[in-house]
Amino acid sequence: MSRVFKILVTGPAGSGKTTFISAISEIEVVSTERAAGETEKKGSTTVAMDFGRVTLTDGDVLHLYGTPGQDRFDFMWEILSEGMLGYVVLLDGTKPPTFATGKKIMESFSGWSDAPYVVGLTRADRKKCLEEEKVPEEIASWGEVDIVRCDARSLRDVKTVLITLLERVLENAEGVEQAG
């Protein structure tokens, strides 16, 4: 029987969540984009959620839920986190000043759930993207976490991030079985 795994994709506004899910989803992403506020350069922003689906080779299915990034929509976060197996925190690698916001988001989710997470560092295609070795010191206060650089528009990169997360999920599940 095929199983359904719920994975959440979160992170600060504009970090690439909608793009990330769209790059891998086999269905057109169900998205709730609206015009971004007047103060923002961005054309549109997610106001409720994104939803995408990926069927794995063994028939299991990933359901990907993207959160809104703007904190005026953060009432959706806890609802979306219900039942998730793991989550991706996307950070824009060209904007280290947004990492503090990313950390707050991660802390909200880790308060609601013990599910593992990985950090996806987006805009890896840009010269300005933080170099790999600089990232751990920037987010040292987060604790030990896998960091994967990615171009959120690239199917291959998105796959690498999700596989890293699924490995953490499986490790966790084994730990639980051994403890029980």
Ligand SMILES: Nc1nc2c(ncn2[C@@H]2O[C@H](COP(=O)(O)OP(=O)(O)OP(=O)(O)O)[C@@H](O)[C@H]2O)c(=O)[nH]1
């Ligand atoms: N070059 C490049 N552009 C990216 C990357 N990730 C996102 N973008 C672009 O950045 C813009 C914002 O991306 P979104 O996917 O809308 O970001 P979001 O995190 O969903 O934003 P909110 O819903 O407002 O929180 C889009 O124009 C994307 O094409 C990346 O890895 N590389």
Ligand SMILES: [Mg+2]
């Ligand atoms: Mg979005």
